[in-house]
Amino acid sequence: GQSLEQPSEVTAVEGAIVQINCTYQTSGFYGLSWYQQHDGGAPTFLSYNALDGLEETGRFSSFLSRSDSYGYLLLQELQMKDSASYFCAPDGGGATNKLIFGTGTLLAVQP
Amino acid sequence: DVKVTQSSRYLVKRTGEKVFLECVQDMDHENMFWYRQDPGLGLRLIYFSYDVKMKEKGDIPEGYSVSREKKERFSLILESASTSQTSMYLCASSSPRRGWRNIQYFGAGTRLSVL
Numbered sequence: 001g002q003s004l005e006q007p008s009e010v011t012a013v014e015g016a017i018v019q020i021n022c023t024y025q026t027s028g029f030y031g032l033s034w035y036q037q038h039d040g041g042a043p044t045f046l047s048y049n050a051l052d053g054l055e056e057t058g059r060f061s062s063f064l065s066r067s068d069s070y071g072y073l074l075l076q077e078l079q080m081k082d083s084a085s086y087f088c089a090p091d092g093g094g095a096t097n098k099l100i101f102g103t104g105t106l107l108a109v110q111p
Numbered sequence: 112d113v114k115v116t117q118s119s120r121y122l123v124k125r126t127g128e129k130v131f132l133e134c135v136q137d138m139d140h141e142n143m144f145w146y147r148q149d150p151g152l153g154l155r156l157i158y159f160s161y162d163v164k165m166k167e168k169g170d171i172p173e174g175y176s177v178s179r180e181k182k183e184r185f186s187l188i189l190e191s192a193s194t195s196q197t198s199m200y201l202c203a204s205s206s207p208r209r210g211w212r213n214i215q216y217f218g219a220g221t222r223l224s225v226l
Contacts, residue, residue, distance in 0.1 A: 031213065042201065042217040043154070050212070087154065091213045097142045097205045099215060103153035 002026045004102035006088055011108045012078055020073045020105045022088035030093035032064050032071045037104070038084045046073070046086075075107070083109045113138045115218040117202050122223045130189040132221050134202030143185035144203040144215065145169075145177065154201065160185055192225045199223075 003025045012018040022032070031050035035043040049055055049064035049071060061074040075082055085106050089099040118133035136143065144159040146169075156169030158177040166177050174196060178186045185204075189196055199222050203215040 033213065042219050043203075043215075044217070045214045048212045048214065097207060097213050097215070098144075098156070098159065099213065101146070101154035101156075103151060 002090075002092075002100060004088065004090065004100060006086075006102060006105050008103065009106045009108070011110060013110050014078055014080060016078050017074065017076050018078060018107065020075075020086050020088075020107070022071045022073075024069050024071075024088070024090045024100070026090050026092045026100060028093040029066065029069075030091040032062070033089045033091060033099060034062055034073045035087045035089060035101075036084050037087065043087060048091075078109050080109050080111065083107060113140075113204070113216040115202055115204055115216050117200075117218040117221050119221050120219060122221055124189075124192050124223065124225050126193060126225060128189075128192050128225075130192045130223065130225075132187040132189075132200055132202075132223070134185045134187070134204075134218055135183050136185075136202075136204040136216070137183065138204065138206070138216070139182065140204040140206045140216075141182070142205045142207065143179065144205075145175075145185065145187045146201045146203065147171070147198040148201055148220075149198050157187065192223075194225050197223060197225045 006022045033048040034046040037043040047062040064071045085104040087104040115136045145157040146154045160166045160179040176188045202218040205215045
């Protein structure tokens with residue numbers, strides 16, 4: 001079977017650093033992606049890790065450990081506009097590019 | 112920029128009506144997806160299509176069907192709408208994996224209310 005776990009809610013203050021963890025279990029695995037969704041908006045792509053290690057894109061970094069079936073999204077220098085839901089989405093592989101989305105993590109950034 | 116356009120932002124229908132949700136993408140993507148999003152349940156895959164006239168069931172296909180007659184257009188059909196299908200519906204598209212990244216591009220969503 002497949003499963004996906006990430007915290008339902010995280011709260012942090014402006015300027016802080018926050019880490020959103022994700023553990024997954026899938027029948028196949030090609031990589032781990034992260035999406036951001038603001039309230040009322042569409043999910044938008046943030047990052048994709050195909051290999052173990054850290055990928056950095058500006059204030060956001062994403063990490064993957066394939067052997068542990070674990071990844072995280074790290075947000076630095078938090079801003080109010082980072083308040084949103086964040087979804088980790090394992091890529092189960094195959095030609096159809098299906099991603100497995102879960103319930104996401106609601107991040108609330110407070111002043 | 113990739114553009115995925117859903118025909119309606121808000122839709123109100125009555126129980127038993129046949130409902131069509133339309134999605135068009137302008138990037139010549141082979142793959143298209145329909146999700147529904149409900150509070151506490153996240154994004155759940157209803158159907159996806161990997162080519163014209165090709166479709167596969169996702170995790171929650173009951174009560175839905177799809178149509179893909181042209182590459183750029185993917186329609187979700189509620190044969191007989193029920194109140195349990197009140198939800199936010201999101202369409203997405205992607206190209207077959209080239210290199211190492213797999214990115215889905217989403218439309219703005221259609222919020223459907225069935226009364």
